[in-house]
Ligand code: NAD
């Protein structure tokens with residue numbers, strides 16, 4: 001473990017900040033190199049090495065991997081669902097070429113492990129709405145979902161064909177208090193807590209009864225670390241594992257906030273993101289993740305809300 005050198009690409013983003021800090025606490029600050037196109041997130045300052053890097057520039061990425069003696073790569077740079085619908089070509093380019101650059105360098109440099117997240121966005125309107133299984137009809141209707149589904153098969157291909165140990169999770173919407181979300185359809189479930197505390201009011205861009213699968217960031221980080229630490233023979237799904245913790249609608253999260261802030265008010269003005277949300281399942285069956293490497297969530301809606309409000313008040 002002491003010899004691992006880990007590169008986190010997209011380290012200044014919503015997941016990247018917390019994953020970098022978690023990896024540094026396990027592997028050592030200097031063993032985890034944070035990399036991003038944008039400037040270092042202030043929460044990473046003074047916690048370890050940072051390089052400015054564009055994952056689309058394969059040569060620059062290759063040089064960093066060799067120069068830093070990298071043994072594991074976590075690729076988090078991507079364009080998410082809502083931003084992707086505004087600029088489909090850009091989303092496809094980054095989400096696909098970024099992954100292919102990493103997989104190819106991982107193959108050439110015999111990188112020990114690669115992590116790349118997929119999303120519940122792979123599922124489309126023809127997938128089951130409730131308890132959507134690991135293996136089912138998958139016909140995504142967003143460019144983000146199409147790029148994630150294609151990416152899953154590239155991961156599986158590099159594993160079967162070249163032996164690259166690449167692992168992946170289909171995250172649900174992630175809720176966090178440390179760093180802001182970056183252009184997804186589930187971002188309302190972060191903003192609502194900020195607005196509840198700052199203004200006592202929130203206007204949601206989804207209909208109040210829109211159920212979506214969600215997860216608190218500490219569970220998502222732990223799932224990622226547990227997946228990556230599991231022995232290779234326990235990883236039976238080489239596309240991407242379904243992963244689940246809770247499902248709720250805007251009215252249910254608002255009710256959970258009212259248990260702490262009774263005067264909180266929410267209204268809804270659905271926009272283009274409603275169609276994206278409507279195309280996704282409302283709940284996910286993640287039994288293969290539970291059976292293969294022992295996944296179990298810790299947070300539900302009530303315990304997440306209590307923690308979010310407590311953390312954001314400080
Ligand atoms: P984010 O937008 O918050 O962060 C992405 C980071 O990548 C940003 O800091 C951005 O500057 C960086 N980046 C963009 N282009 C880059 C480039 N060319 N080179 C280097 N860095 C670049 O996204 P996130 O929410 O942290 O998501 C990370 C990954 O997890 C993505 O693959 C996303 O699809 C996936 N995911 C996220 C969620 C969620 O709810 N946050 C859910 C499912 C899947």
Ligand code: AKB
Pocket residue numbers: 080081082118119120121144171172173174183184185186187
């Ligand atoms: C998004 O809303 O785009 C992401 C996701 C579920 O992949 N949070």
